[in-house]
Structures are given as C-alpha cells and as structure tokens.
Amino acid sequence: MDKSYARLGLYIDGAWRDAATSAPIIDPATGEEIGRVPHASVADLDAALAAAQRGFDAWSAMGVDRRTPILKKAVSLLRDRAETIGAIMSREQGKPTAEGTAEVLRSAALLEWDIEEGRRLYGRIIPGAAGMANSVVRLPIGPVAAFTPWNFPASIPARKLGALAAGCSVILKAAEETPGTACEMVRCFEEAGLPAGALNLVFGNPAQISAYLIASPVIRMVTLTGSVPVGKLVAAQAAAEMKPAVMELGGHAPVIVCADAAPETVARAAVMAKFRNAGQICTCPTRFFVHRSLYERFLSTFADGARSLRVGPGSDPQSQMGPLATERRVEAVDSLIADAIGRGARLVAGGTRRKGPGYYYEPTILADVPPGSRALHEEPFGPIALVLAFDELEEAIAAANAVPYALASYAFTDSARNIDLLTRTLDAGLLSVNHFGASQPEGPFGGVKDSGLGQEGGIEGLHAFTTLKYIQLKTAA
Template identity: 50%
Template sequence: MPSLYPELQLYIDGEWLGAQGRPSETVFNPSTGGALGDLPHATFGDLDHALSSADRAWRTWRATTAAHRSGVLRQAAMLLRSRAETLGAVLATEQGKTLMEARQEVLGSAEVFEWCADEARRLYGRVIPSREPGWRQLVLRQPVGVVAAFTPWNFPMMIPARKIAASLAAGCTCIIKPSEETPAGVLEIARALHDAGLPRGVLNVVFGVPAEVSRHLIASPLVRKVTFTGSVPVGRVIASLAAEQAKPATLELGGHAPVLIFDDVDAERAARACATGKFRNAGQVCTSPTRFYVQRSAYATFVESFARAASSLAVGDATDGGSTMGPLASARRVAAMQSLVDDAVASGARLACGGSRLPRDGFFFAPTVLHELPPSARVLSEEPFGPLALVLPFDDEDEAIDAANALPYGLAAYAFTNDAGRIVRLSERVETGMLGINTLILAGADTPFGGVKDSGYGSEGGMEGVEAYLVTKYVAQAPAP
C-alpha cells in the first residue's frame, strides 16, 4: 500500500474507528488494479451510534452562532488548501482522475467550504409588516435537523463537500455514506473539520452495504433530511424511502448532456474545447457533454477535429504528471463501455477513434468518438458515464432543440453559437437544470447545481444549496392580553 494512502476508518462521534472485528472490503487502485487498503463497514450498532451522536450534537450545533460555524468551516477550508498536494495524490490514486484534476477538486472543495462559511452569516429571515397595531410577524429560517447524505465515487471530495459544508453552515448535523470505492477523500474532509475544532457528532462518516445503510438511516426518526447524488434507478429508491417518512430530499441524478454546435462558430475550435470537456475524468461526470449535435455544414470538420483531439490525449497512470486522461474507476465501467460501443457498431455506427480497452494493467479504455449512429444504438439513450462521445448532424435550430430534449434526462446541456437571438431561444426552450453557452464549465461554489425531469430535483451550491437545509417558521406575535 502506498505510504501516501491513509488508513481507512469510520468517523463517528468525533472518533476514528478501525476494523476491530467489523466486516470490510478492499479498495483498489484503478491505474494498476492493485489493492490500496481495507475499508471497515459500519455495523448497525455503529449506525445507531452515529444517529444518536448526530441528534445530540444538533441540539448544541444549531444553537451556536453563525459566526462560530463560519469560523470552523473557514478553518477547514484553509487546512484543505494547505494539504492540496498530498490530497490530490490520494484522490488520483483511489479514483483514477489525473493529478491536475485531483488537485483542482481538492481546491474546489476548499472553495465550497469558504463559500458556505460566508453564507452561514447570511441566512436571513424577514419581518412582515403587520396588519394590526402592536403585532409583529416574523419569518425565521432554521436548520432542518440531522441530515443523511449519500455520495458517489466520481468526485470523492467535491460532491461530499457540497453536502457537508452546506448542511453544517445551516446549523444541521450530517451523517454521510460516501462510496466504498473512493473513501479516502471524504475521510480527509472529516479530518480537516476535526482538526478545525468541529464538535463531536456534528459530522459522522460511515461505510457499508449501500442498500442496508441507506434504509437504516432514512428510516430513523432522527433523520430529518435526505440528500443523494447518484444514478437514476438508485435515486428513485432513495426518493421512495424518504417519501415513506415524509422527509424532504435533494436528488442529483444522472445525465446525458446534449451539446448543440451551430455553424456560426469555428468548428475546429469548438471540437477542441468539446474534447477537453468530454474526456475530463475519463467522461465519468454527471454533466459530461455526450451527445454532440452539429449543424450539417460543420459536421465533417467537427468529427475530424474532435477525433484528432481525442486521439492525442495521453492516457496513463493517474499519478503520472504527464497523463491527460486516467483510467476508468473499475472493471465494470470498462465492460459497460465495450458493451455500448459493440452495440453501436453492430447497429451501423462508425468509429472515428478508440472503441476498445487499452492493453495494460488497470481499467483503461481509449477515448472514443462514434458518429453516424442509428437511433437504435443503446448509447443514445443510456448514459455512458465514460469516455464515449456521440456525434450526430442536424439541419435547423428546431431539430437541434427537439433532439436535445428527447431524453428524460435534464441535468446539463450546452450550445456553441454567436447568434444573440438564438441564445435567448435556447435558454427558454432547452429542458435542463443548467445550460452552458460557449462553455462547458458549469459548477461553481456560488452557483446552483441541479437538474429537472429524471435528473432529480433540488439544487446544491450557491445560496440554494444552503437553503435546502433550512425550514421556514412563521411567528405571529400579538400584544399580551
């Protein structure tokens, strides 16, 4: 096990808990296929301990001043920044994104904590002018309570940071179950908060069999709010469990993002920008641009330029500073890519580049560009979540918008155009939670992140992300009789 990779533990009630007879599973390095360490699973007793700890801590954390909560979050952000080099290497090792991307994720996570530290001071209520003399009508914003959070493996620090920082800023306590495939990043967030002086029980980090942990936590009457990021099928299960208890939930689910490239932009430059965005984190991004619809007059140039840019990527070990794309996260992701490519080619699609696993240790798949796809190709309707780009032509704006809106997903969409009127029309008509115009960069600590349709509901990031952990209380005060 590399010396930089930390010991894997649970974090419950301010204490670090190792295996100690608990069941465990092995965490693997996707660049080599080798084992990194053993991750302990929480027992049901551990989960109950986390629940009682979070409930007890909420009664004091909610009563702390906004200035104090802000200070803890800000100190944690400073610690994350100071540890970015080491944590970036840890992240690259366990998840497979390149060192540069991993460092950016650590720094982005620190920025989330900084933003939420500021926002903790701005959770204002309001006074409503009364209708009667001597009355006072107040609207208070108060923390919802104990939060159960569930996060995936593709952004092991950024996604947990959004949930942890926002819930703590609001005055809630949080029990988080991250992915068992990428546990170290969240544990390092917990370590930064621990070192920043976070009181015991305000944050608890548990691992285990996902279905068992989620059912146990969501069913507890101590949990008042659920937040989940992951696939659509699992999101529906989480939503159902929360609905059984009438608990509010925030769901950020899958996507299959369309990109509309019009012929009033430089097709070669757009292709290079799209390749950079598409193959970030090997395409394992919920907002990853995937369905590239190109106006017919620019189609051939775009396909050629896109394939050339994809083929030039240096695919290699994530911890090698020269790599521009790392491995997929697991062997099952490689198998999923091959299945989708084989189906598309068998259906009549053409390969512009890539299309197969790379012959080396680890879970590597070549950056792949498919074009001339028939409607029957599965990859046009199933989220690939990997380094597969699909290029299709269109003739006019209405056709492009219809194609963009054709799937039940609605997380992110993009367009490249210089037509001011078209930008307005796209902003109105494309069915998505987020729309990038001439950019593939959407997420920021200060901006809302969320989808529509099957891509979920609610937002993370920005003021909306913190408000998701607040409840509204109205207080009517009349003169004493």
C-alpha cells in the same frame, strides 16, 4: 495492502473506529488492492445517529459567530493539504493527480461560499395588523443523511457538507471505492475543532445503510448524488418518512453547435471537457449535435484531439486521462460501443480497451449514431462522445430533449435568436453558452426530469438545509 495510501476508519462521535468487516479498495491504474474500507455495523449506525442528534443540539446552539471560524479553519486545512489529498484520490479513483488536487481546491471554494452565505440566512418581517409583529425565521433543519458517489470524492461531499454552514449535523455515507479522500476531508474538520457528533462518516452496504438511516427519526433531511435508479429508490424512502430530499442524479448532456459557431475552436475545447475524469461526470458533454455545414470540420478536429490525448496512470504528470474507476465501467462502455457500431455507427477514434493491467479505455468518438443505439439513451459515464448532424436548430433541440435526462446542456452560437430559443425550449437544469463550464459555488446546481430533484449550490442549495418558521407575535391588547 499499501500502507502509504491513506488512514481509513469510521468517524463517529468525534472519534475514529475500526469495523468488524471490510472490503477491498482497488487501484484502477493497476487492478491491485491498496487497502480495505471498513463497513459499518448496525451498532455503528446507531452510534452515528445518536451522535448526530447530540451533535446537532450542540452545533446549532453555538450560533453562526462561533461556527464560522471553525469551518473556515477546516477550509484552510483542505487547501493546505490539497496536493496530498489529490494524490490519494488519484490512487483510489484513477484521475490524474493534478485533477484531484484541483478538485480539492474546488471543494474548499464550494465550502467557503456556503460558510460566508451561512452568515446571511435571512428571514423577513411581514407587515400585519396593528398590535401584531409577524416574522419568518430560517432555522437549521436538523441532522442530515448525505450519500455521495466515487466520481468526485471531494467536491460532491463538499456540497453536502454545506449543511454544516446552515447549523445542521451530518452523517456522511461516502463511496466505498474512494474512502481515503473522505477520511482526509473529515480530518480537516476534526482538527479544525468541529464538535463531536456534528460530522460523522460511515461506509458499508449502500442499500442497507440508506434504508436504515432514512428510516430513523433522528434524520430530518436526505441528500444524494448518484444514479437515477438509486435516486428514485432513496427519494421514495425519504418520501415515505415525509422527509425533504435533494437528489442530484444522472445526465446525458447535449452540445448543440450552431451554424455560426467556429467548429475547430469548439472541437478543441470539447476534447478536454469530454474526456476529463475519463468521462465519468454527470454533466459531461456527450451527445454532440453539429450543424451539417460544420459537421466534418468539427469531427476531424475532435477526433485528432481525442487520439492525441495521453492516457496513463494518474500519478504520471504527463497523463491527460486516467483509467476508468472500476472493471464494471469498462464492461459497460464496451457494451455501449459495440451496440452502436453494430447498429451502423461510424467509429472515428478509440473504441478499444488498452491492453495490460488497469481499467484503461481509449477516448472514443462515434459518428452518425443511429437513433436506436443504447448510447444515445443511456448515460455512458465513460469516454464516449456521440456526434450527429442537424439542419435546423429546432431539430437539434427535439433530439436533445428526447431522453429522460435533463441536467447540463451546452450550446455554441452568437445568435440572440438561437440563445432565446435554447433558453426557452431546451430541457436542462443548466445551460452553458459558448463554454463548457457547468457550475460555480454561487449558482444553483440541479437537474429536471429524471436528472434530479431540488438544487445544490447557491443560496437555493443552502436553503435546502433549513426550515421556515412563521411567527405571529401579539404586541398589544
């Protein structure tokens, strides 16, 4: 156990506590245990639920004028500690420390936008009959159960913690693989003066905790980022309790490179976009549909860039891609690549696990991938890029739409006709044209089809943590 790694614990009712049981935390760069994550008991969950109710009563009653300075202080602390938290994130998740630091700073930006917009959760006045005053007010929905994964252990919780800006309390069930990041984030809110119970942090068996929290009458809203199967299960549990839910689930993002694009420029940009966080990103560009006239030029530049990436431990400033987060991710990536090659795909770069300790996998590019390949239909969630040629844009759009995922999408073209066609017919919650950016704090973030339900980010995301009340006041006899 590495004592320099992070201080871990459950955070319930404004206090840190240990747990009777725990599980190992593995450094993906070495495969060695660096700590143990505490697992909440039923008694711990009951305490968190009771605290969340008390915390909501106190926090929502404070009013936006008193809540805002506390939340801004927490954001300031996050920024001050970005490098420290980024290093912790690198140890437990694998990404380069610089990426971890940048993620913490992005988390601060996400929270800051919600905090500012929380001051503008406006209702409206509705004209009515004489003697009647009709209005709509927007109120915090209540205690929120938030479930987050390991791939972005700071920025994804930050989206959920926007609920605090709406006046809600939160029980955060963060990922067991990356507890140190979550604990350090919660400490920022604790030290900023957040009232006891407004934010609670638990870890443990995901299925048991989600079922227990969602079934509790204390919880009034559910938000989850995770896989499609888990999201469907949690959404069904929430629906059974008539509780609203926001589900941000998997993706298998297409990239359509039209005939008027600059193939080498797009390919060079694609290298860092594809292999950032070792491809473990729900918005990660994965299926590259390239116009046949540009195909070989794009593929050559893309492959050269992938082969030149420096793969190593996140603690090494020279590393451009770290290890995969877990052994099971390595096995899953290996299986998808073997299946595609077995069906006739052409291996252009990578394709092997690096020898030695840790969960390293070479950045991999497969060309001419046959339609039946699993990698074309299952989210790879790893450093795999699939490249295919097309002749007509409609053909590329049809292929892009031929999966149940519809989260992020990317296109490169200067043609107004192409942009119009892509906007109208490409299945996706997000479309980025001529760049690989997928989201920003001001805009809504969410998918359609199997990729999700509802929106995070933007005013739509903040509204998800509120409920409407229509008031009809008779002012005259």
